[in-house]
Structure formats: structure tokens, C-alpha cells
Amino acid sequence: DTAVSQTPKYLVTQMGNDKSIKCEQNLGHDTMYWYKQDSKKFLKIMFSYNNKELIINETVPNRFSPKSPDKAHLNLHINSLELGDSAVYFCASSPDWIDTDTQYFGPGTRLTVL
Amino acid sequence: AQKVTQAQTEISVVEKEDVTLDCVYETRDTTYYLFWYKQPPSGELVFLIRRNSFDEQNEISGRYSWNFQKSTSSFNFTITASQVVDSAVYFCALSEAGYNTDKLIFGTGTRLQVFP
Numbered sequence: 731d732t733a734v735s736q737t738p739k740y741l742v743t744q745m746g747n748d749k750s751i752k753c754e755q756n757l758g759h760d761t762m763y764w765y766k767q768d769s770k771k772f773l774k775i776m777f778s779y780n781n782k783e784l785i786i787n788e789t790v791p792n793r794f795s796p797k798s799p800d801k802a803h804l805n806l807h808i809n810s811l812e813l814g815d816s817a818v819y820f821c822a823s824s825p826d827w828i829d830t831d832t833q834y835f836g837p838g839t840r841l842t843v844l
Numbered sequence: 845a846q847k848v849t850q851a852q853t854e855i856s857v858v859e860k861e862d863v864t865l866d867c868v869y870e871t872r873d874t875t876y877y878l879f880w881y882k883q884p885p886s887g888e889l890v891f892l893i894r895r896n897s898f899d900e901q902n903e904i905s906g907r908y909s910w911n912f913q914k915s916t917s918s919f920n921f922t923i924t925a926s927q928v929v930d931s932a933v934y935f936c937a938l939s940e941a942g943y944n945t946d947k948l949i950f951g952t953g954t955r956l957q958v959f960p
Contacts, residue, residue: 733911736899761946771883771933777945786947807944820889824946 733757734836736821740816742842743811751806752823753838760826761785763806763833764796767818778824779804846871848938850951857926858959865921865954867936873897875941878912878919879948884932892934895919926958 734755743749755762764776782798787807793809806821808815818838824831846868868879880892892944893903895912899929904908907924933955937948 743863763947765948773937773948773950774955775949778947788947818887822889832891832894834891835881837888840887842948 733763734821734823734834736819736836738839739837740840740842742844743809744844745813747808747811748765748807749841750808750813751819751821751841753804753806753822753836755802755823755834755836757823757834759823759834760801761831762798762801763807763824764804765820765822765835767820767838769817773820776806777804781798807813808841811841813843816841816843846938846949847940848936848949848951850934850954851935852954853952854955854957856957856959858932859927860925861958862922862924862955863926863958865923865934865956867919867921867951869917869919869933871938871940873940875940877939878939879918879939880919880920881937882932883935883953889935890958892921923956926956928960930959931956931958932960 737752738814761780763778767773775788776790776797779798781801795807798804817840818840820838821836822833824833876897878895882890900912909922910919918945933953935953936951939948
């Protein structure tokens with residue numbers, strides 16, 4: 731069973747569209763994250779949620795809106811997609827945000843905006 | 845400010861050579877955590893190790909070993925007798941303990957290529 735899963739794995743879309751990426755973890759963790767990896771492989775945190783509550787919002791444009799329906803899911807919705815949004819988006823989870831536990835990553839979603 | 849520097853952009857070795865990947869970090873906190881992740885060509889991020897700032901003991905796991913030195917703010921990673929399957933991008937990361945700081949600050953990664 732996959733611990734942290736993301737769908738879709740690949741997403742190709744036109745500028746201006748709205749799209750969502752879904753993330754689910756079956757590890758029983760309380761905290762989930764979204765990271766963005768750009769074309770130069772640089773990884774940067776976007777958001778973190780603990781038990782459905784937003785903990786970190788790292789100066790991401792408000793076109794990006796995370797949604798956590800329950801602590802096992804953290805989805806990322808992106809409005810009005812721009813060329814610069816092309817990247818690989820990784821979801822991650824950890825047991826607890828207080829103790830700086832290890833974060834386990836999903837397989838990534840490669841978003842290409844044309 | 846928190847920062848992680850991986851000065852080696854790319855390293856190429858021949859199989860069975862030993863290789864060390866450097867990681868230097870900056871933080872003002874006294875309590876922090878250091879990590880290494882591997883990103884093979886398939887793209888996923890694989891956790892390798894987590895070390896807290898109070899534990900400077902070196903760690904060995906099979907062919908992998910880590911050398912943590914607070915005096916030089918370094919957390920270097922050595923692969924002994926490298927194999928082709930070790931070819932990947934390796935990321936060092938830092939996380940500070942405390943409220944609202946549980947995020948990984950990644951270095952820019954070191955691409956390791958192991959040739960047969």
C-alpha cells in the first residue's frame with residue numbers, strides 16, 4: 731500500500747485554467763504539507779496543515795488554495811494557472827508538527843502549463 | 845536565517861569508489877534537525893536519515909554513513925563502494941524545532957552519477 735499518494739501524476743493544462751491535485755496519506759499522520767520543486771530541482775515549502783488546520787502558508791500567491799477535508803487528505807487547488815506554475819508538486823506527511831518528525835513524501839505531480 | 849548549502853552541484857564517480865556529499869547549514873536555533881533525502885531518476889523523494897542537533901554521534905547504515913559536526917555546521921554524507929543504483933540527486937535539509945517552524949529548508953541538491 732502506498733503511504734502517501736498523489737493524483738494525478740502528470741497534469742498538462744492551458745494557461746488560465748483551474749486545476750486540483752489530490753493527496754492522501756494512510757499513515758495516520760496528523761500533519762501534511764505541499765512543496766514545490768522547480769525546474770532547477772529547488773524544493774520549497776508552500777503549506778502545512780495539522781489536523782485540518784493551516785499551520786504554514788509560505789507567501790504563496792492566493793491563486794493556490796489548499797483544502798484539507800480530513801487529516802488524511804490535503805488537496806491543492808490552483809486558479810488561473812500561469813506558465814511559472816509549471817513544476818513538480820510534492821505532498822508530504824509527518825506524525826506531528828511539534829516534534830519535527832520525519833516528513834514522508836508522495837511521488838509528486840508534474841504540472842505543465844502551456 | 846536558515847540556509848542549507850550543498851556546494852557540489854554534480855559529482856561523477858566510477859562504481860566502487862567512495863564519495864562524500866557535503867552539506868553546510870546555517871541556523872540561529874540551538875535545537876534543530878537535519879535530514880538527507882534521495883531523489884532517484886524516477887522522481888520520488890526517499891527519506892534517508894534524520895538527526896537532531898544534540899546528537900553528534902556519527903551514523904552508519906550499510907554503505908551509507910553520516911558525519912555531523914556542529915563546530916563546522918556540517919552534515920556530510922558518504923557512500924562507500926558506490927553502485928550504479930546510487931545515481932540520484934541527494935538533498936540535505938534543515939528544520940528548526942518550535943511552533944510554526946516545522947518546514948524543511950532544502951539545499952539545492954547534489955546530483956551523483958555512478959558509472960559502471
